[in-house]
Amino acid sequence: MIDIALFGLGRIGIMHGKNLMRNKDFNLKYVYDIDKNLTNKYSKILKAESVDNPNIIFKDKKIRAIFIASTTNTHIKFILEGVKNKKIIFCEKPLDLSIKKINACKKKIKNLNPKIQLGFNRRYDPGHNNLRKQLLNGKIGKLEKIIITSRDPAPPSIKYLKESGGIFRDMMIHDFDLVRFYLGKDEPSKLIASGSNISDKRFDKIRDLSWHRV
Numbered sequence: 001m002i003d004i005a006l007f008g009l010g011r012i013g014i015m016h017g018k019n020l021m022r023n024k025d026f027n028l029k030y031v032y033d034i035d036k037n038l039t040n041k042y043s044k045i046l047k048a049e050s051v052d053n054p055n056i057i058f059k060d061k062k063i064r065a066i067f068i069a070s071t072t073n074t075h076i077k078f079i080l081e082g083v084k085n086k087k088i089i090f091c092e093k094p095l096d097l098s099i100k101k102i103n104a105c106k107k108k109i110k111n112l113n114p115k116i117q118l119g120f121n122r123r124y125d126p127g128h129n130n131l132r133k134q135l136l137n138g139k140i141g142k143l144e145k146i147i148i149t150s151r152d153p154a155p156p157s158i159k160y161l162k163e164s165g166g167i168f169r170d171m172m173i174h175d176f177d178l179v180r181f182y183l184g185k186d187e188p189s190k191l192i193a194s195g196s197n198i199s200d201k202r203f204d205k206i207r208d209l210s211w212h213r214v
Ligand SMILES: NC(=O)c1ccc[n+]([C@@H]2O[C@H](COP(=O)([O-])OP(=O)(O)OC[C@H]3O[C@@H](n4cnc5c(N)ncnc54)[C@H](O)[C@@H]3O)[C@@H](O)[C@H]2O)c1
Pocket: 007, 008, 009, 010, 011, 012, 013, 032, 033, 034, 035, 038, 069, 070, 071, 072, 074, 092, 093, 094, 119, 120, 121, 164, 170
């Protein structure tokens, strides 16, 4: 059994926590969220110890792996601390919203040979996976164009749009990842993106689509 700790007990963290609790290969030892009420509540539900200081997790030598599901702006700092303390890391996408910070992090940890997996879950979807295999085996034919349509089951909350960096940067990274997944060793040469809000006037105030020129 692998002793593991979970950071972040929001929408996706709770889902990961429940999966980890059910998986017999893992012992979910600790949960930590900056919101103490959430930590206390979910430590009971997930049958894990609650901690109010993440250093307890980093310094516990029994913890082999950490799951980072806290807000995007916390990912790099937890990765750096985790790698320094020899933890295997699963981190939710995206790594960060600043490519400069991502590259600086990569430089810092490269020589420590870290094991890090990012939460690009679509790669593990049987449909996408099978399609890629058939593409790379030449069974489907020559790939000329990729058109991806992604949808969420419900519109985003205003809170999510404010904290995540916006729907383009937070969600479209899955589409970029899928494109690269399908292309194998190839890379796209040009990206063009546009968008408009036709559903909810409140989204215009956030200016989600017009913030980021792609
Ligand atoms: N792979 C996917 O399909 C997928 C889906 C949803 C979210 N995500 C990613 O997961 C991350 C979390 O998203 P969410 O929707 O669960 O957000 P959320 O806002 O519901 O939850 C984030 C949690 O992190 C906690 N947090 C904030 N700062 C913290 C800190 N310093 N230490 C510990 N906890 C802290 C918050 O209190 C909150 O409970 C985001 O990076 C998001 O992009 C990925």
